[in-house]
Amino acid sequence: MTLKKTIWTVALYTGFIGALLVTSPALQTATLAAAVEIQAISPPERGPHVLPPF
Amino acid sequence: MVLFQYSDKKGEAMNVGSVIKYYRSKHGLTQQQLADGICSISHLSKIESNSYIPHETTTQALLAKMGVQWKKEVDKQKRLEHELVEFIDCSIYFDLESMRHQYKILEKENEYIQSTELVNQYELYKFRFYTFNNDHQRAEKQKNLLERLKGSFSAPEKWLYQFFLSIYYTMIGQIELSLKLLENLEEGIRSIPQKFEGEYYYQKARLLILQDRYERSAYYAELAVRHYQLHYNYIRLLHAQMLLAINYTRRNLFVQAVELYGVLKRNSQITGQTDLYHQTIYNYAELLKEKAENRQAVEQLLEIKDKLPKDSYFYKAVLVSLLEAASETGQQTEEFINELKQANSGKNNEYFEIHATYFEKRFFSQEDLLNYYEEKMFPFFRKNGYIKEAKKVSTQLALYYQQKREWEKAHFYSAYQEQNGGEFT
The missing domain is CATH 1.25.40 (Serine Threonine Protein Phosphatase 5, Tetratricopeptide repeat)
Structure with missing residues (x-):
């Protein structure tokens, strides 16, 4: 009985933490950053361009 | 936008003490001379250090002794605050001509502003003004001044200082440092003064494109576009759209880029942004060249x-x-x-x-041109980071040496191309 209860508790908590991670903005940023790294390898093929003022 | 409004009730947030001190110094009076018949010297001393808010009658009496009317003083501060709001709005809406005009008005009152609570904001926006003008010398001096003042900054003022500092580093070409400062600000993203949201996204998009981080740059440029549209900030909107157009060109999204350049050409002309119009044409011509529409690019x-x-x-x-x-x-x-x-x-x-x-x-001769490629152009482009140009030249040289069956050199130049990536699609 105790084992069953423990398994349920673990399962529920894992699900809860998982859901938290999926919606966390920190994680979304990390995914975004990873996508950026691929782009960063690419050298500027186009241009030169004039950038608008800062 | 002045971040904190002052109240003229009893002159509490107006730093009335500083104003009294300003006029006393201006009239060359000692504390004893001014306090005589009105209040004690220690009382005046506390008032001047803003550690005590005097009764309105005391304030009026002290100022009247120096020929200053309290009501006029409140009006003057209100007027200056209004001028400062104008100055700030000009910076947000990229109205540089009006900003120069406002700067002249405010600088005439510089000494007086120093005695008011507007001083921090004024000094902060002056910093931004100097970066707008690309005035390296003044901007650096202002940065040093703000470093000394920053102990007295409120939370939004601290945020602004970091933000303007980041723009300062952009101006002097320290892109990494600039981006780092902006990224630190992102942690407190909820504390962005509302009017600066678009500006924050824009600067970030601009820095990211300089680092060839296109996807992320597009994400921020789109946020900036949305924000500027929402706030009718037309000139900055054009700037953000230009960033996007460059971004799309570099990512081979030519259809989207052409569409944006059409908008930019039309709207920069309508709004009288001549420089921006010329820059748009230049960038658009780069796009046409990429599409092998060279005749149109020439036109x-x-x-x-x-x-x-x-x-x-x-x-x-x-x-x-x-x-x-x-x-x-x-x-x-x-x-x-x-x-x-x-x-x-x-x-x-x-x-x-x-x-x-x-x-x-x-x-002239092909031989001569290839020698020039090899001896002058390729080393120069490679040394100075002109990747596109270096690749173009190395392609020619690789072909030439392949034809001549000089395999070692042919390999060197074709390896350079490969090392630096092919077309990224």
């Missing part, structure tokens, strides 16, 4: 060439672009070569000199 560049100041860097860049497009279409280029040489004769910039010589050599 576009010819439209702006003679409208630019002959001694400007931009004029020379337009000529190089024009030469590239014209030589692809087989048009006459001598005239443009001469113009480029003439424009470069005073300031002798190596990049332009190399291009002028290169286009000239194209008329």
Whole structure:
């Protein structure tokens, strides 16, 4: 009985933490950053361009 | 937008003490002379250090002794605050002409502002003003001043200081440091003063494109566009759209880029943004060249060439672009070569000199041109980080050595191309 209860508790908590991670903005940023790294390898093929003022 | 409004009730947030001190010093009075018959010296001392808020009658009496009327004083502060709001709005809406005008008005009152609670904000926006004007010397001086003042900054003022500091580093070309400062600000993203949200996204998008981080840059540029649209910030909207257009071009999203350039050409003309219009044409011509529509690119560049100041860097860049497009279409280029040489004769910039010589050599022997590629152009482009140009030259050299069956050199030049990536699609 105790084992069953423990398994349920673990399962529920894992699900809860998982859901938290999926919606966390920190994680979304990390995914975004990873996508950026691929782009960063690419050298500027186009241009030169004039950038608008800062 | 002044971040904190002052109240004129009892003059509590107006730093009435500082104002009294300002006038006392201006009239060359001692505390004893001023306090005489009105209050004690220690009382006046506390008032002047803003550690005690005096009763309105005391304030009026002290000021009246120096010929200053309290009501007029409150009005003056309100007027100055209004001028400062104008100054700030000009910076947000990129109305530089009006900002210069406001700066002149406020600088006349500089000494007085120093005695008011507006001082921090005024000094902060002056910093931004100097970066707008690309005035390195004044901006650096202002940065040092703000470093000393920053102990007295409120939370939003601290945020602004970090933000302007990041723009300052952009101005002096320290892109990494600039981006780092912006990224630190992101942690407190909820504390962005509302009017700065668009500006924050815009600066971030601009820095990211400089680092060739296109996807992320597009994400922020789109946020900036949305924000500027929402707040009717038309000039900055054009700037953000220009970032997006460059971004799309570099990512081969030509259809989207063409559409944006159409909008930019039309709207920069309607709003009288001549410089921006010229820059749009230049960037658009780059896109046309990518699409092998060189004849159209020549037409576009010819439209702006003679409208630019002959001694400007931009004029020379337009000529190089024009030469590239014209030589692809087989048009006459001598005239443009001469113009480029003439424009470069005073300031002798190596990049332009190399291009002028290169286009000239194209008329002569192939051997001569390839020697020039190898000895001058390729080392220069590689050393100075002109990746696109270096790749173009190395392609030619690789082909040449393959034909000559000099495999070692052929391998070196083709390996350079591969190392630096092919087309990224």
